[in-house]
Amino acid sequence: MSMLPSRWRQDESYDEKVEKMKLNAVRKQLWATIVCGIILGMYVGCAKTEPAAETMASAASAPTGISPKSFADAVHAVMMADRTVYATHVVTNLKKQSAPVSPSEYWESEEHKIPLPAQMFRMGAEIVNKNAEAGFNYGLKSKWPLNPQNKAASEMEVKGLDYVAEHKGENFYGEEEIEGKKYFMAVYADKAVAEACWDCHNNHENRGDDYPEFKKDDVMGGVIVRVPMP
């Protein structure tokens, strides 16, 4: 008896004590159910209000958000600006000064060479493509690739490269699905701007007999920007 809780009255019978314990247990369960119910109700209520807030936010931001087309146009503008600066102020400037360093396709294995502007562009694309946070891909491809890896790799790419080659001054925009994922795709014409470009391409050892003789302002390929869509 000495082990029993002190609040138990000594005069209660054993059966009474058991009855009381059962009652206490039921009472506790009831309270627990009520508390759980309140918590669950609050959670469901909050969960319901959250999507509503999101919807409002997206509805509010939709008109001012950046469309995939605007995004693609913007990143393409940055890409071309950087490439132009490299071609004009680095490569051409070195040539003007008859510098002992010159651009070469094989810059990695030859002495005193730097990457060609197109290679600089591709290396940048590789870094962006590796960066999961960038959230988009881009590349330089052509209907007449000297490296077979740079040929169009999807129907939409074929269509886009054809379009920019046939419609001077226009860009191509479209959507495509690859392995179950939707993408917005933009293709921008890549033109022959410096003699070094077409001279090297026209005389490259990888060109086939049916390779075009490029000249100034000809479309030699296209910059493909691909943005994943929800």
Next chain:
Amino acid sequence: MLLKRSLIIWIGLSVGLSAALSWALPGEATSSSWQLIFLPGETTHGHYQIELKCSACHDAWMGMKKDACEDCHQKELDASRDTHPKSKFDDPTKKGLLKKIDAQTCVTCHAEHEPERTHPMGVSVPLDYCVYCHEDIGNDRPSHEGMSFSSCATAGCHNYHDNTALYEKFLYDHRDEPDFRETMSVLTRDSAINTGERLEAEQQNGPPGSERETGVIKDWSETAHAAAGVNCQDCHLVETDGKSKGEPAVFDWSDQWSMKACEKCHASEVTSFGMGKHGMRLASGLSAMSPKMARLPMKSHALHAELSCVSCHQGHRFDTKQAAVDACLNCHNDEHSLAYLSSSHYDAWKEELAGQRGFGEGVSCATCHMPRFKNDEGVVEVEHNQNGNLEPNEKMIRSVCFNCHGLGLTLDSLASVDAIKDCFSKKPQSHIESIDMAVARLKSKLDARARRVGQPTTKSP
């Protein structure tokens, strides 16, 4: 009664076995030979040294650690200008190719613990793997029409990662080279650090009584260490107290030696030593590699040696010439190593030692397996990862063979199993046609260009 006894024995055995397995469970800081029972299969020759350090590659639940492969191999892949980097397949249009073979995951081709399907180069996919993406190669290269896809990665033709000495223009540019170059060119080593003033024997700063160690002092005084002002205490003072209590460190003299002492001036050498088979156990926190653990034949007298800096650069002379040949042959007992002693490379080495040839005109084991290279700061270092240029062996072309030999002999030699076995004592019997194919193709392109320049096409894009 019998049932009860059996039950007790069964429970006892189960508890005992569970306890034993739990004790042997691989942990971050533990490594015991008991862990061998958890190995799912024999480890490849590139990783077996550290197979008891499960945490080197695996997480706590034995899954692959993120970047487990890249942590050790990415630098090497970058240096080899990897022709199939993961980024090559980031373009969404390449996803279809990845479904055929997941080229963005190292273990697709280099599965570990699967000896029954692993080839000597650590490749665990059928050797015709190139066919997945290059099945139409015959269209671009008619010379390749009909070739077996399992022959693409044959020595002298292509590699999956490293093609720095195998691409078409390189082959063309180095066509018709003589077997032996007129001049041999081996880089001269730069000192690790050379700021101190030369020390003489009597300037040694060992503990009292050191002056009686005349042999040791003489050896030291004649080394580059004494010449660079590196005195006894620079290597033999070790931290014994203080730091752990947050107080200034206390240093005491120790006759023992530590790799940390070497690392103070030779950090890059110690790092690259840790990347190779000689040092990867120490670098992983395991005991030192020993010839008795090796899978290659080793000399019986050396089986219990332990590999560290001084196993090849014995104190206090640290003789690099001794380290370049004698140290290797003290342990290695395979056909290639033994054949070196009857090769023209060894003859040239003996002549260099005798002063009959100039510096760098002899060929030691280290000349090929521990090549010198210029680091990013332009300092000439010695590669201490002696496995770094072995698989594939075409990695040796530019950094080693090219110093003395033309490309033709180099490709034929590296592709010949017999030539490797006899340590290139005889000219290889087989011929690799890579250069011939590159020359034929580029020549036809150049001829076409000449015809075109004479009569330009009128086609326009």
